[in-house]
Amino acid sequence: xxxxxxxxxxxxxxxxxxxxxxxxxxxxxxxxxxxxxxxxxxxxxxxxxxxxxxxxxxxxxxxxxxxxxxxxxxxxxxxxxxxxxxxxxxxxxxxxxxxxxxxxxxxxxxxxxxxxxxxxxxxxxxxxxxxxxxxxxxx
Numbered sequence: 001x002x003x004x005x006x007x008x009x010x011x012x013x014x015x016x017x018x019x020x021x022x023x024x025x026x027x028x029x030x031x032x033x034x035x036x037x038x039x040x041x042x043x044x045x046x047x048x049x050x051x052x053x054x055x056x057x058x059x060x061x062x063x064x065x066x067x068x069x070x071x072x073x074x075x076x077x078x079x080x081x082x083x084x085x086x087x088x089x090x091x092x093x094x095x096x097x098x099x100x101x102x103x104x105x106x107x108x109x110x111x112x113x114x115x116x117x118x119x120x121x122x123x124x125x126x127x128x129x130x131x132x133x134x135x136x137x138x139x
Contacts, residue, residue, distance in 0.1 A: 026070070039074050047077045048123060053130045060102060061126040064095045077123035092119050099129050
């Protein structure tokens with residue numbers, strides 16, 4: 001096999017893998033849209049409110065995770081980051097950082113890092129954000 005043939009084979013494999021990933025995501029979101037036909041943002045807010053999350057934090061959480069969903073799919077608190085949204089821990093940390101900016105909180109620094117708790121699903125993110133907002137200000 002020549003170098004050009006190897007490169008073509010690798011590119012073809014990458015294209016097939018990307019197509020499979022996109023097809024899988026599309027199918028998953030299509031199923032979620034059908035399953036959640038009556039699910040609304042108010043339902044999301046009510047479900048996370050059961051965990052002590054304020055309406056403002058619920059709305060912020062929905063806005064943060066919305067780009068990971070297909071159009072017309074409302075987030076659900078039980079959506080797993082790794083399995084359903086295919087988001088890794090680094091992307092969750094990016095969501096947390098974006099939320100700190102939006103909430104106007106003092107960002108952690110390398111000298112004073114913040115250890116994030118394990119977050120499995122969207123509910124965990126909302127509860128974490130509520131705990132950050134609810135913390136007494138340090139002096």
